Amino acid sequence: AQSVAQPEDQVNVAEGNPLTVKCTYSVSGNPYLFWYVQYPNRGLQFLLKYITGDNLVKGSYGFEAEFNKSQTSFHLKKPSALVSDSALYFCAVRDINSNYQLIWGAGTKLIIKP
Amino acid sequence: DTAVSQTPKYLVTQMGNDKSIKCEQNLGHDTMYWYKQDSKKFLKIMFSYNNKELIINETVPNRFSPKSPDKAHLNLHINSLELGDSAVYFCASSQDLGEEQFFGPGTRLTVL
Numbered sequence: 297a298q299s300v301a302q303p304e305d306q307v308n309v310a311e312g313n314p315l316t317v318k319c320t321y322s323v324s325g326n327p328y329l330f331w332y333v334q335y336p337n338r339g340l341q342f343l344l345k346y347i348t349g350d351n352l353v354k355g356s357y358g359f360e361a362e363f364n365k366s367q368t369s370f371h372l373k374k375p376s377a378l379v380s381d382s383a384l385y386f387c388a389v390r391d392i393n394s395n396y397q398l399i400w401g402a403g404t405k406l407i408i409k410p
Numbered sequence: 411d412t413a414v415s416q417t418p419k420y421l422v423t424q425m426g427n428d429k430s431i432k433c434e435q436n437l438g439h440d441t442m443y444w445y446k447q448d449s450k451k452f453l454k455i456m457f458s459y460n461n462k463e464l465i466i467n468e469t470v471p472n473r474f475s476p477k478s479p480d481k482a483h484l485n486l487h488i489n490s491l492e493l494g495d496s497a498v499y500f501c502a503s504s505q506d507l508g509e510e511q512f513f514g515p516g517t518r519l520t521v522l
Contacts, residue, residue, distance in 0.1 A: 396508030
């Protein structure tokens, strides 16, 4: 079965430190992977996606994600965290067996402390 | 210009009532979606429309019915509202199925 896992409910990082939000997936075929961010009381915003090519994908707001096929992971990263990065982050994978709908992770709350 | 808009932003109503939520996108996308986000922030796909054809209909009660008058609009009608319907409902659109999605601001539905 296709699935996405975000193993951490919450990640706490000090401002200025690097951050990582983890995501692992299980799909048949080549994965299309996405990261979205949700700020409080707002809709989700697309950050970045991996389809093919370079394993390091760069996205909005200085975020990047590293695709690792052998570990079936797609972790979100940022070299230096900002307080304004505090939000809920969702990983998603496209399911080609179900009309290409996105399978969503449960979300990870990222808290950046000053 | 707001890419994906929803109205109303808040909706408070009594159990048993019928209500609608409207969604419009001005991105020229071919696919639109409705999601339900519960109090634990889990996202559940409810419906998607691709070129006005219903593509996905998950295990959603038939009290919920999507209506798409044209490619730019996908409205959600809910009959006989129940307490468990209280949630935030998001509309989204994408150029095609499986592409990155653009979300509306959400409609917070509270059923009393």
